[in-house]
Amino acid sequence: MTLLKRFLVPWLLILTLGCQLDDGRPLRVATNLWPGYEPLYLAQYLGVFGKNVEVIQLSSATEVMRAMAHGNLDVAALTLDEVISLMAQGVELEPILVMDYSRGGDAVVTLNDQFESLSGLRVGVENTALGAIVLTEALQQQGIATADIEVVSVSPDDHERALSDGVVDAVVTFEPRLTRLLAMGGKVLFDTRQAPELVVDVLVARKASVASQPGKIKHLVEGYFEARKYMTSHHSESEVFFSKRLKLEKKQLQQAFQGLYLPTLEDSKNWFTGQPSPYQKSFQRVLEVMLSHELVEGDPQAENPPAWLLEVSG
Template sequence: MLTRRQFTKNLFALSALSSVPLLSSCEKTGALRIGIHPWVGYESLYLAEESGELPNKVKLVKTQGNAENLALLSTGEIDGGTFTVDEVLLARSQGIPLVIVMLFDISAGADQVLTKTGGPIKAGNTVAYEPSAVGTLLFYLALERQGLTPKDVFGVRLAPSYQLNSWLGGELDAAITYEPHASKLKAAGAKEWINSRQFPDTITDTLAVRADRLPQFELTLRELIKTHFKIIEAMRINPDNYLYRIASHQEITYNQAKQGLAGIILPSILRNYELLAERSGFRTRIAEINILMTEEKLIPQADNLENLILTDYLPVPAGA
């Protein structure tokens, strides 16, 4: 499945374990352990492993979702992983010194706001949205677009995987969701109003690593990131070859894989530098997510955002 963002609030119980990294045999032998789960935006790493291009000292620890990634991170069983920004902030609130070192992808249509008519959300509507910081942010942005506030509608915190049943039961007027769940809702009669293209740089998937592991894995991390960019360039040149392989990995159809890739942007090396720059729109979105997570009590207090992003491990852009 393409599921990537999981509700993380229930992981606060793990915070007591977060400050005690465990030394496994992988760490002793110098393997950089990266937690990863099925999502089309992370396919570069799966493809690199399949083709033998993954750096020798990288071990992909495959999970079913980011909730599991966060759990493994808290017990020291992985050194980093694939996370959305809100999950990075959650981990940091638990004492895990995560640092964003690269952006995998940006949602550009994969996240959608669906309504019964395809028209805008109206006052009094019942609106389902994912119970996460990113889901809440999209909920607020969609309402803001119509001059509404959360008090003007009935907001329902409901994971995308559960929205279809509520839609079929006539309980919802609108749903904020993402692929492949969006396609299922459309098949049930929902129509797209807007999507994440209207909110650029808002939903991003990152590669984040513990700051206290960076010195140990400096060369390996550089190799891993370089491999990612090599693979996505090959995907750009010969997409069909990779789409069939992605479909096989994800256990989906070729068309679903194509649709999934069409809904995201895979930023280049140069675009990574631009997005991660000090005064970028991406940084502004992080600040907004940080405030929302605090207000929604997803984290006990706002992150100071210091040492959150490090571009030192990105390759030098061509022509620089």
């Protein structure tokens, strides 16, 4: 029996969250690979969700958005700009909780330590609004025009190869790839510590799913925070689990998590409280940036979660 599994039986007894849940298929939840989403996978591994929630990892945020747009998911973990993009396409979404703030977890990295700025570089970036927003912020802070760089479309899975093979001079990347690139000798030219609330990850659900499966939505949120408690009380065991999933050594894992802040349940509730709430203010700020750079059309409006969801206990 592994060290981690030795702790599971008593915890599974503690983590029983009740049985008054919706019948039928499990709630379908998807994410891409990102440290801030890992508590969802820990909760699933611990058995907290039971048969009520299924969490799956897709290859990229683009794939998660596509699945959400096509109606193949109930819930998705996305950055705020990705939420805005989907809503602008007519996908009706409601926020469930704020998962993390990127504070250094998104960055522009090069393997050439001679580069001091992005001027004149070939910069690889995923074809998403998030990549464009991070790159735009980096250029603005360095006083560089978009015309002064060459933008190259590079998927996240190709970040390391594209840099090491010289296909690009720098990439807009994120954890855990950021830590791997730094281990290869990478140099950060910009990161979100310089714009601490630029990248926010939220868990959102289809409005129809919230209306038809409120019990499972509540179960999802409660289970997520039970996993967060487990991370605190069984820190070493949680690190083992995350290291295997993220393919990072212990020191690299700690470095990856240093680049983001995981809000408490109270933080999340406060973020969705008020008119306008901090969530609505952040939503509007990101929307304005996207509109100014023609990254989105329309005028989607942010709504706070239903009141009953803010009463969930963790």
